[in-house]
Amino acid sequence: MTLKVAILGIGNMGKNHLRVLSMLRGVEVTNIFDFNKEQLVQLSEQYQVPYTTDANAAIEGVDAVVIVTPTSTHFDYFTLCAGKVKNVFIEKPLAETLEQGIKIKELAEKHNMFIQCGFIERFNPVVSELKRVLENEEVINIDFSRTNRLSSRITDVDVVLDLMIHDIDLALYLNGPVKSVVAHGKEEHGLVAFASALLHHENGSLSRVLASRMTEKKQRSIQVTTVGAYIDAELVRKELVVHKQSTMTQEEGSPYIVSSLEQQIEVKPQEALLVEHQAFIAACNGDISKELPTIDSGVDSLKISELVLEQINNV
Template sequence: MAQRQPIKIGLIGLGKMGQNHLRVLSLLKSVELAFVYDLNTKAAEQLGETYGVQTHADLEQLLPQVDAVVICTPTVTHGDYIRIAAGYVKNIFVEKPMADSLEEAKALSDFAAEHNLKIQVGFIERFNPAVQQLKSVLDKSAQVISIDFTRTNKLSARITDVDVVTDLMIHDIDLALYLNGPVRSVSAHGVAQDQMIDFASALLTHQNGRFSRIQASRITEKKIRTIQATCVDMYVDCELVRKELLINRQSEIQQQDGGPYTISAIEQTIEVRQQEALLTELQTFVAFCHAQDVEVPTAADGLHAADICDQIQKAVRQ
């Protein structure tokens, strides 16, 4: 089989996340990084020189050279860049959230369908090896009852344009949809200061009868990234930062000579491969561009997550 030619990718946006993408894209042999672009032309020129990649003050001078783009600009500009890029490429990766409002998410989803765009949304936690292993375990469960997601962080000075629901909780909203399927109802409460939500807790009831309980906070002085799944045959504890997976199973209940019952339990540690989620995510994007059979978060997934976000935000602010 002939080896595929590297796919030519342009990177738009060189903030903290954009620079992470730049680092990983530059390592991939399956990628030819054709250009980097940022409104801060000085920063773009410096990074372009460091990585040996061209840049230009006019984005539309660069777009005809590529097969795909990766968009890592501020959320409010995602739609603008998707619409510009669509005139030149069909393969687009856009960081999460896809848009800054439900209305814009709907418009972009429609736009993608109308223009036959292949959009992958940057829900990176799907590519966390601990999450991939968790999904494999849950797929084998006799019955999943509920999954709890907790994600906390100190308020980041980097994030000023979106609240905790759109910034942090959206990761777990996507995972809840990914692991438990479509949602039937949403309830939520939280804390908002000047309409900016810093703490939120939500209960999603899924169409298959499962529950997702999601909590996100930017006022907790500790970084937490955990998922706990309650199943009829096991309890699964997943730690996303350390990439650890523990399974607790009830092995047997015994009673001897009419005495008290004793319950034996087994704790099993599941090995999780230690691969960077961003690397897996971008490798999958390359495969997606090549029309390989891979599962990625699409524009439709971005819209579903935005819809749940909107319902949670409205419930908290009421």
């Protein structure tokens, strides 16, 4: 059976979603929607797909919708889909505010819809391997760092909803629910451009999350301290190294011998966006993995994001 999919929004990310969806077997992109007519015509010719500047027309008769519009419009476009489309993929963040996110969840439950939130880092092969490694470790602390200069395409959200929310989702994914948050930050041009947060999880572990749009260097890294190891994960270079705790031994009449183990974990090359959409299409066809970032993931990450922003703005 061919799954009919419409894409709302064909900016930089929308183009990537169109490229990947056009590659997948069993998927037909039935329409692309935007207000940029010139861009629509170009992509329509390139990928041989219909286009429209009418969102209602775009979602008519489809099995799934991919929403890749500006964050401030996510709620309105989802509302348009509610009750008309069974499956919806929404790029992160789920919505502009927690209140809107909760309303989206209520509408999804009312109409029995499947929602996947676009937390692409869940599908980064480094994160997949890290998750597997941590199944055998007792986590004490995880440090998340994500820095990048402000992109010209991001004009409606601060660094917390643009960058940090990826790592807030990963902190919840790897360390579980949060019971308290402490945060600090700095504004630039009216938006929070630097944020640092300490998340205390219900299981007793900690997550320290840092995000900055005031830094020239692009960085995506995770460092984990466990009872038995220190784990270094580089999400851009796709590297994962486990440093096991040193051990000290002594044979009779000999000096102490200190030994340690550094293990480079093999990370299979794969495009995260491709794997993300393969998971979405599988879910649309009834095969929903427990690892998927669903509507609850979107709402939970917004809850923590709002706590972070409240503390920064109240200083």
